Amino acid sequence: MYTAQPLRQDVVTPDLGKIGKPGPSLAAEVREQSGTDFYRCYQCRSCGNGCPFVQAMDYTPNQVLRLVQFGMRQEVLTCKTIWVCVGCHTCSSQCPMSIDIAAVMDTLRLMAVEEGVAIGKPNIIDFHEEVLRSLEKYGRAHKLGIMLGYKRQTGRWLKDLDVGLKMLAKRKLDLIPSRVRDVKEITELFQCYWRETA
Amino acid sequence: MSDLRLQDFSYFPGCSLATTAGESNRSMMQAARILGLNLIELQDWNCCGSSSAQTMCKNLSLAMAARNLSLAPPGRPLVAMCPRCLHYLRSTQKCLKSDPETREALEEKWGRPIYTDLEIIHFMEVLSRYGLDRLKANARRSLKGLRYVPYYGCTLFRPPRLAKERYFQGEMENILGALGAQAVPDALSYRCCGSFLSATDPEIVTPLVQEIIGSAAAAKADCLVTACAMCQLNLEMRNTSRAKIPIFHFSEILALALGAEDYEEWFVRHLVDPRLVIRKLAQAA
Structure with a gap:
């Protein structure tokens, strides 16, 4: 029986048995984790036009969806947009295809943290980490401690000093943190987090 | 007696109202007192997890909010004033409802039941249940x-x-x-x-x-x-x-x-x- 030979002899036919099943695409992964079907997006750009923070983003929300659809993992996980998004859901409520775009952003942020890629807006992740340190210690957010820790990390002590002093003067920043009595119950919850990101 | 009990609520202040926005907490307590609503602060509540936990670790975010739910006694609605806290408490409850395994694991960890049918409402909802006419009658x-x-x-x-x-x-x-x-x-x-x-x-x-x-x-x-x-x-x-x-x-x-x-x-x-x-x-x- 005649068997077809590849025209170019240097092409190695991959052994499909060895490779096994290909992993899911980025889009499938994000869809699964976010529970959001963004394949419906037809790039109308309502999300980008409505987003209050689009000026500070490197990709508009619809472009982020496109990057995910194209499987451009590196580009999308290292972009600024996913960190600038605060989850106000303006985009989600304006989307004519009712895609929960903010949920996609949530998922992409988590993936960026889990995969340890370079973070597009490092100061924002610094801030979130500072909040978590406070939560781990007291069970509640101690805002003065968070702001001081954040300043220590970013080294920008003078930035916003006037606002901070005004808040102190108005006694809006408590010196002593409000705390949970059973802090052990709280610190236990953080084991999963520090282990995952260590 | 039954009418009295209707006025009892568990209350989740959250970090902002407990600190930077203390004036919001105080004024809300005053309003509740005048209306005869009994807001009982959730014993030893913790931060709802907020955006930071949500961003960094899904399990952590879920567990932080869930601990608060485990502290809430059944039989009276849980009230929050902060929209973000309300949102995280509610979505966590929804999550635990559909994932009994996680709920049971957390219940076992803390030795407390989590009532997934507990009503979680905003303070405005309390007022609208109270009735606008009654509210008006209390205006000074x-x-x-x-x-x-x-x-x-x-x-x-x-x-x-x-x-x-x-x-x-x-x-x-x-x-x-x-x-x-x-x-x-x-x-x-x-x-x-x-x-x-x-x-x-x-x-x-x-x-x-x-x-x-x-x-x-x-x-x-x-x-x-x-x-x-x-x-x-x-x-x-x-x-x-x-x-x-x-x-x-x-x-x-x-x-x-x-x-x-x-x-x-x-x-x-x-x-x-x-x-x-x-x-x-x-x-x-």
Whole structure:
């Protein structure tokens, strides 16, 4: 029986048995984790036009969806947009295809943290980490401690000093943190987090 | 007796109301006391997890909110004032309802049951159940002549995951309208205040806040009334324009109308002096 030979002899036919099943695409992964079907997006750009923070983003929300659809993992996980998004859901409520775009952003942020890629807006992740340190210690957010820790990390002590002093003067920043009595119950919850990101 | 028990609620303050927005907490407690509502603070509550836990670790975020749910006794609704806390508590409850394995693991860890049928409601919902007519009957100061922008921020009704839950658009107008205040509809009531970007990237937030305040000034409003403590702080803190419009917590205006006397103590904590508006109200009365 005649068997077809590849025209170019240097092409190695991959052994499909060895490779096994290909992993899911980025889009499938994000869809699964976010529970959001963004394949419906037809790039109308309502999300980008409505987003209050689009000026500070490197990709508009619809472009982020496109990057995910194209499987451009590196580009999308290292972009600024996913960190600038605060989850106000303006985009989600304006989307004519009712895609929960903010949920996609949530998922992409988590993936960026889990995969340890370079973070597009490092100061924002610094801030979130500072909040978590406070939560781990007291069970509640101690805002003065968070702001001081954040300043220590970013080294920008003078930035916003006037606002901070005004808040102190108005006694809006408590010196002593409000705390949970059973802090052990709280610190236990953080084991999963520090282990995952260590 | 049964009527008395109807007035009992578990209350989750959250980090903002316990600290930076203490004036919101205090005024809400005053309003509740005047109305005969018994808000019982959740014993040893912890932070709901907020955006930071949500961003960094899903399990952590779920567990933080779940611990609060495990502290709530059955039989009385759990009330929150902060929209973000409400959102995280509710979505966590929804999550645990559909994932009994995780719920059981957490119950075992803490040795406490988690009641997934517990009602979790916003303080405005408490008021609307109380009844606007009864509320009106309790008013001691008229809000007549107060032109305010009802500022909801983003979280109170928008999250799509909770789309089938009750939402609150128009509730503030119903309540404050019943007390005589006049809502100014043509300002940016739903534009996001900038959330945590106010702490990390003020240069992004300042122009947004300017736009919101500018819209209120153009609509000739006396003040903005916010449903969210973080919005209140951001709108005050990041307003660098000359138009210094006071920003009130919803609970402050409510308690004021109900005749609370300790309002000086709340208002000294504001970054924008609200006394002009209060004087105007007093003169109108």
